[in-house]
Amino acid sequence: xxQVQESGPGLVKPSETLSLTCTVSGASISSYxxxxxxxxxxxxxxxxxxxxxSGSANYNPSLKSRVTISVDTSKNQFSLKLTxxxxxxxxxxxxxxxxxxxxxxxxxxxxxxxS
Amino acid sequence: xxVLTQSPGTLSLSPGERATLSCRASQSVSSSFAWYQxxxxxxxxxxxxxxxxxxxxxxxxxxxxxSGTDFTLTISRMExxxxxxxxxxxxGSSPYTFGQGTKLEIK
Numbered sequence: 001x002x003q004v005q006e007s008g009p010g011l012v013k014p015s016e017t018l019s020l021t022c023t024v025s026g027a028s029i030s031s032y033x034x035x036x037x038x039x040x041x042x043x044x045x046x047x048x049x050x051x052x053x054s055g056s057a058n059y060n061p062s063l064k065s066r067v068t069i070s071v072d073t074s075k076n077q078f079s080l081k082l083t084x085x086x087x088x089x090x091x092x093x094x095x096x097x098x099x100x101x102x103x104x105x106x107x108x109x110x111x112x113x114x115s
Numbered sequence: 116x117x118v119l120t121q122s123p124g125t126l127s128l129s130p131g132e133r134a135t136l137s138c139r140a141s142q143s144v145s146s147s148f149a150w151y152q153x154x155x156x157x158x159x160x161x162x163x164x165x166x167x168x169x170x171x172x173x174x175x176x177x178x179x180x181x182s183g184t185d186f187t188l189t190i191s192r193m194e195x196x197x198x199x200x201x202x203x204x205x206x207g208s209s210p211y212t213f214g215q216g217t218k219l220e221i222k
Binding site: 044045046047058059060061062094096100101102103105106107108 | 116147149151157158159160161164170171202204206209210211212213214215216
């Protein structure tokens, strides 16, 4: 059974870089597309980026200059880096599998941006 | 960017009643459309993809329909576990976008 698990710091200071990792089990990370999606408290969902099974990335233009997604096939993990964070980046961050829609989701990790 | 507008924002129903949720896209997305259910403290769960195909394990009382710019999720008879927030999502063009959500609450 496919499982995905987010990990990373729960608190990040303004202007610093948010770094999260998603660990995949039950599936080869190199066989699928993998995504980061976030949800500010009490609000809706925002797709951030995906990395494809060939290693190509696609980003939401609203964040393109600040976001990087990468994959480590040796660890079956993929990662998100978001630079120059502000309070507006406070959200639950989810990793999810899918090239267009998202059938497997992690439980999410809450990241708060605050000094 | 394709903007998705869901209506209504909140729908109050009793168990056994029929629910009709709508989502309108700002431009055509063909049938590249999905629906999700989210319960408090949980990740979203895929219900429908390709506008009308049910995901694995989704009961047939949930039906998706539509194409182009107008889409509907129908729950034929509300069960207690159906009370949640529902989101639509388009994948016809990048960036993938979601609607703002419709909350189904118990009347």
